[in-house]
Amino acid sequence: xxxxxxxxxxxxxxxxxxxxxxxxxxxxxxxxxxxxxxxxxxxxxxxxxxxxxxxxxxxxxxxxxxxxxxxxxxxxxxxxxxxxxxxxxxxxxxxxxxxxxxxxxxxxxxxxxxxxxx
Amino acid sequence: xxxxxxxxxxxxxxxxxxxxxxxxxxxxxxxxxxxxxxxxxxxxxxxxxxxxxxxxxxxxxxxxxxxxxxxxxxxxxxxxxxxxxxxxxxxxxxxxxxxxxxxxxxxx
Numbered sequence: 172x173x174x175x176x177x178x179x180x181x182x183x184x185x186x187x188x189x190x191x192x193x194x195x196x197x198x199x200x201x202x203x204x205x206x207x208x209x210x211x212x213x214x215x216x217x218x219x220x221x222x223x224x225x226x227x228x229x230x231x232x233x234x235x236x237x238x239x240x241x242x243x244x245x246x247x248x249x250x251x252x253x254x255x256x257x258x259x260x261x262x263x264x265x266x267x268x269x270x271x272x273x274x275x276x277x278x279x280x281x282x283x284x285x286x287x288x289x
Numbered sequence: 290x291x292x293x294x295x296x297x298x299x300x301x302x303x304x305x306x307x308x309x310x311x312x313x314x315x316x317x318x319x320x321x322x323x324x325x326x327x328x329x330x331x332x333x334x335x336x337x338x339x340x341x342x343x344x345x346x347x348x349x350x351x352x353x354x355x356x357x358x359x360x361x362x363x364x365x366x367x368x369x370x371x372x373x374x375x376x377x378x379x380x381x382x383x384x385x386x387x388x389x390x391x392x393x394x395x396x397x
Contacts, residue, residue: 206386216325216333216376218386230384233290266332273339274380275323279332 173197173278175267180283187257191283193250193267198278201225201245204270207252209263210282217263220252221270235261257287291315291382293389295375301397308364310392312377317357321381324353324362327391328373336375337362364394372396 179191193205207219220231220241229241240253250267264282271277292315302308312322320340325333335344337353340360350365364371377389 215391216327216378216388218378218388221386232385268333271335272344274383275335275338275344276325276333276378277335277344279334281332 173269175269175278175280177265177267177280177283180265180285182286182288183257184289185257185259185287187287188253188255189257189285191252191254191265191267191285193252193280195248195250195269198269200243200248204274205241205243205250206268206270206276207239207241207250208266208268208276208279209261209285210266211263219265222250254285257285259287261285262287290385291318291379291387293377293379293387295377295389295392297392298390299393299395301395302367303397304367304369306367308362308367308371308394310362310364310375310394312355312360312362312389314358314360314379314381318379318381320356321379322353322355322360323378323380324351325376325378326371326373327376333376367394 174196176194206221222241226243238256242251266282267280268276269278294313296311322340324337327333341353352363374391374393
């Protein structure tokens, strides 16, 4: 079964750091681009970052550029999101998603919740 | 940044009725648009890609159309499981992917 499972969310103070993980299974992880997308509960989807299949090319939304870093370990079938200098407005559920056919997001994880609060 | 505007925000319909959802882009995105469905507590699911192509396993009652700046998702006859929130997403600007704000299809 093709699956993505996120972990690493939690409560952190403003200015703090957190690293999210996304464990992939059921497909050849190293063949796919991967994305992080976040969602404030009750609100819409916001794309955060993308990595190409080997991690050599990464892009970010302006709102997280310079603070977040996407990376991957293809040997461990795992995608990461290192989040530094966290702000209250980063509070959201963070989903990882596979960039499948034409790089549309064809497989999604259920998400991990990040709460930034003092 | 390409802004996607979805309308209406909420659509109140009965099972069996036809649903028509709109997504308008702030500039031309050719056919580089996808539609996703999200139910409460669940991850989004890809329905349509490149404006009019159904993703694997998506029922034929879902169809997409449009190009340039105006796009439509049509559900020909609503089933109980179709009541959900629908998002459009563009990949024309691959350096800054964007989603629309969503349309909630609710039971009337």
